[in-house]
Amino acid sequence: MLQVTDLAFRYRKQMVLKDVCLESxxxxxxxxxxxxxxxxxxxxxxMLHILKPTGGSVTIGQEDVxxxxxxxxxxxxxxxxxxxxxxxxxxxxxxxxxxxxxxLSWRPSHEDITKVTEVLRLMDLEPLASRDFDCLxxxxxxxxxxxxxxxxxxxxxxLDEPTSNLDVKHQLEVMELLQETVxxxxxxxxxxxxxLNMAQRFSDEVLVMNGGGVFARGKPCDxxxxxxxxxxxxxxxxxxxxxxxxxxxxxxxPFQKADRG
Numbered sequence: 001m002l003q004v005t006d007l008a009f010r011y012r013k014q015m016v017l018k019d020v021c022l023e024s025x026x027x028x029x030x031x032x033x034x035x036x037x038x039x040x041x042x043x044x045x046x047m048l049h050i051l052k053p054t055g056g057s058v059t060i061g062q063e064d065v066x067x068x069x070x071x072x073x074x075x076x077x078x079x080x081x082x083x084x085x086x087x088x089x090x091x092x093x094x095x096x097x098x099x100x101x102x103x104l105s106w107r108p109s110h111e112d113i114t115k116v117t118e119v120l121r122l123m124d125l126e127p128l129a130s131r132d133f134d135c136l137x138x139x140x141x142x143x144x145x146x147x148x149x150x151x152x153x154x155x156x157x158x159l160d161e162p163t164s165n166l167d168v169k170h171q172l173e174v175m176e177l178l179q180e181t182v183x184x185x186x187x188x189x190x191x192x193x194x195x196l197n198m199a200q201r202f203s204d205e206v207l208v209m210n211g212g213g214v215f216a217r218g219k220p221c222d223x224x225x226x227x228x229x230x231x232x233x234x235x236x237x238x239x240x241x242x243x244x245x246x247x248x249x250x251x252x253x254p255f256q257k258a259d260r261g
Contacts, residue, residue, distance in 0.1 A: 001025055001061070002047075002156050002188060008055035009039075009046050016042050018212050020056070024156060026188040029178065031203035031220070033193065035233055038209045040192035041082060044158045047190070048079050060155070074102040078154035080145050082161045092136070092144050093129040096120060099148035119150045122177065138165040146174060150181065157181075159191040163198070171195075175202045196249050200224050208232055224249065 002024040009017040017039045024030045032040050045051040047058050049065050058065040060076055068076070078099070088095060093116060100112040120126045123143055128136065133144060142165045149157055157178075163171040179202055181187050193199055199206055200220040207217040210232045216223045229237050229249065236252040 002190070003059050004043075004047060004056070005059070006056035007043070007046055007053050007058065009042055009051060010054045016212055017046065017053075020209075020212075020214055022190075022207050022214070022217065024188045024190050026155060027182055027186045028204040029182055029189040029191065029202055031191055031193055031199035031206040032209065033196065033199055033206055033232075034209035034215075039212045040209060041160050043209070044079070044160050044190070044192060047158060048077055049073065050079075071102055074152065074154070076155045078149040078152040078157050080142075080149045080157070080159045080162050082164070084141055084145060088133045090133055091129065092125060092131050092133055093120070095133045095144055096125075096147045096151055099151040102152065115151050115153070116147075119147045123147050123150075124173075139167065139170060142166060143170070143174070154187070156188040156190065159189065161192055161194065163193070163195070171198065178202070196224060196229065200247065200249070221247075 004020055004022045007017055007020040008015070020039075020043060022030065032043065034040055042051060046053045047065070049058070049068075052066075065073060065077075090098075096116050096119065097108060097112065100108065100115065103109075104112060117126075120129055123146065125140075125143060125147055128140060128144075133141065136144065142162065146159075146162055149159070159178075162178075163174055166174060175198060178189055178191070182189055191203075203220050205218060206220050206223050208215045208223060208228060215232055216228050226237050226239065229235065235254050237249045238252055240248045
């Protein structure tokens, strides 16, 4: 289990995260929700030890992530950031192959090449394999970075807004692929996202952040209600039910100061 206990992070004099606790189990998707600037990206970076927390701990099993070697962390935690390097001078195939770094010797093995080829096919990226990464669209780059995380074969995937640059079709394809990977390979996924309906549909549990801390957590059907959504996001919402019993949230209007009391 990936466990975060009383995590805190301070940037200069500003407290960004305070007393954040969560658990991510293998074989489940945990959705991290909250408005812009609430600390979702900072939380993921602290979990990866890209940023050093000012308090609390992040453990996998009984081992603190801080005390792991970079190689061991890479075998346990794969990360897809929200932004990518402006220049990444390599082909799509090589960019995905970078994800195999924890397993590479001095040259890629047959297994490494096979794994990259398989993931490129699953994500419909084969036609782009020889293209320069820098020449891709934003959505294509995002899919390549996701493919790189998949070939890493880590125990947990930490994803920061992985569908933000994708159209609706590709958003669904990526989330369904994540769900399939979780089900078949027993991977744990922690995904920061904005889309409440995507979170409701694909997350096993959700954690809603506000003010740098945890506002609510639990099953999507229990946590994502009009009261919590209004309190955290500052909008009035209505719920629509489909013929199959599915629920979707629609924003109606932003709250005014009078609405907030």
